[in-house]
Amino acid sequence: MAISLPESCARAEATSYIALRLYERKDPSTRYLFDEAYREALDQPNRGKLLSHDRLTQTALHFALAERHEEAKCILQSFDANTPDGAGVREIVDALARRGYFRLAWQYANFIRRDESPMFFSQHDWALFDIAAALADVKRFNTAERIIESIRLPDAQVRGLCMLGLKLCSVDPVRTDAMLRRATNIARPIRDSLHSAQPVLLHLCLDLYRVNAKDAPLVLDETIDTIVEGGSDRDRRLHELTVGLCELRQSDSARRVAGLISDPKWRDVALQLVVDSLASEGRFNEARTELKCIKSIEIREWALRSLATSYADTGRFEDAGEIATLINSPVVSARLYCDMGLIASEKASDRAPEFFAKMGNLLTRVDDQETIVQLASSLAAAGKRLDAIASLSRCELDNFLGVLGEWAPLFEEEGAESIAILEEAARIAAWARPDWREVSLVLQLA
8 A cells, every 4th residue: 555655755654654563563574664665765756745844754753763773864864965854853853752762862863963052043952852851751850951951042941941940840849940040041131132032031931920930020021021122023922922821820911911912803812811811710890891902893702702601600690691692693602502501500500401492592593513513512521412412403414423423422321322312313303304304203113
C-alpha cells in the first residue's frame, strides 16, 4: 500500500513508519524497508509540494527512533544544502524528549546552527526549552535548570524559568520565587529594545499571577505599557492578555486591559470573556454593567448566555430566566435552555422539564444540524435519553442513525437494550417526521 502512494515523501513516511514498527519487534526485514524509505525521502524530483516538510520530518523521526542517525540527518539536510532544517529538527528533539530519549534529543538539538547572541529567534534555544520542559515533566528539575541556564535567547530563557518555577511551586516555593525573580530581571531590560518583549512580558505576567506573586501587578503595568507602545500587534496582544487574565479569574485586571482595545470586534470578544469571568465569581451586577459596553448583538447574546448560566449555577433560576428573555437567537437560546435544564436536573429542581421543553420548542427554529446534534448529545451524556432522541429527530435519517449508533454505549451503561432504544427513537421521530412512521411500525412488528 505504501508503494502505491503517488508522492515520494508520502511513500517515505509510510514505509519508514512500517519499518519502525518492525524494528521495535526486532523483525529482520526492517533494514530493507528503511533502505527503501531512505531512497524515497531523497527522491527530490518526485516530491509533492503539499505536506512534504511534515512528511519528511516524520520520516527523519522514524529513522532517529531506530538509531539510524546519519540517515535521519541527511533527510533533514535535504531541506537545505548546508544545514539541517531548524524547525524540522526541533520537532524531532521534542518528540525524542517526550519519549525520554534526553541524550539523543540533546544531540539532535546540536544539529541546529546556533547564533552566538540570539536576540529575536533561535530554533536551537527553543529546542533546548523543549528538552527542559520534558525533563521537568518527569521531575528532573536540576537537569532542566542547567539546560535553561545554557539558553541564550531571552524569550526562551524567561519562558523556561517560568515553566520550571511553576512546576516547582508545590514542592519548593522558595526556589519558585527565585526563578520568577530571575525571569523578571531578564525580561525587563529587553522591553525597550525588542519587538519580542511583548510576548515575553505577557507570558511572564500571567505566570506571576498563577503563583500569586507580589510583583504580578507591577509586571502587568509594564506589560500593558509595552503592548500599547508596540504598534500593529497592540489589539491582538491586549486580547491575548485579557484571555489569560480571565482564565486566571483576574477579572478586574482583565476588564482594565479589555477597555484599552481599539478594534471594536476584538474589544467585544474580550468584554464577553470579562462578563463570563465576573459572572462566574458571582459579581452579577458588574457583569451586567460590562454587558452594556458590548456593541455586537451576536457577541452580546453569547455573553447573556454565560451570565444566565452562572445565575443558574447558583440556583437563581428566576434571574436566569429573566436574562434568557433578552436573547433573540434561537441557537443561543436553545443552548442556554439546555444548560439550564441540565443544571436544574443536577440540583434536583422541578424546573428541569420546563427548560427542556423550551429548548425543544426552540429547536423547531434551528436549521443547523451540527447545533442540534451537539445539544442532543449533551442530553444523552447526562442520561436524558428521551429528550435527546426527541431533539435529534429533526436530523436527516442517515445523520440520525449515525449519531444514535455513537450513543449506544451510553445507553447500554444504563441497562437499555439497543433494539429498545431504536424502537423508542423511531416512535419519537414519527411525531415530527411522516417518513419515520413506517419505520416505527416495522420495528413494533419485529
